[in-house]
Amino acid sequence: MRRDITKGSYLQARYKRLTARRGPMKALIAVEHSIITAIWHMLTDNVPYHELGGDYFTRRDPERAARRAVTRLNELGYRVTLDPMEATG
Known part of the structure; x- marks a missing residue:
């Protein structure tokens, strides 16, 4: 049985x-x-x-989210290098 969880909410992110x-x-x-x-x-x-x-989880630990994305792209066969953007302000 699948229950809908509001899109873009903390609870949906936790579920995923x-x-x-x-x-x-x-x-x-x-x-x-x-x-x-x-x-x-x-x-x-x-x-x-x-x-x-x-x-929420991305804001809490952005480095972890970046590592997870790079790892996933590597698993898909892509070589990834990250170059941090300069802060604008």
Whole structure:
């Protein structure tokens, strides 16, 4: 049984990351646990839900995301070198 998770949300990103490692059913249970935990914190602390966003894991550790992308491209047969862009501002 597949349940839709809002596109571009933290929960969707969490589901996708867990599905790759644990499979769809365990990932679904883990996301449900995350929802229950968030509800508990909202009710206990009397605060509204704060959406972290679908890019939360990339923002949290951008170097890891870059390494993962390079590794995936290498697996597909591409040779990749990274040249950091200069900050504009």
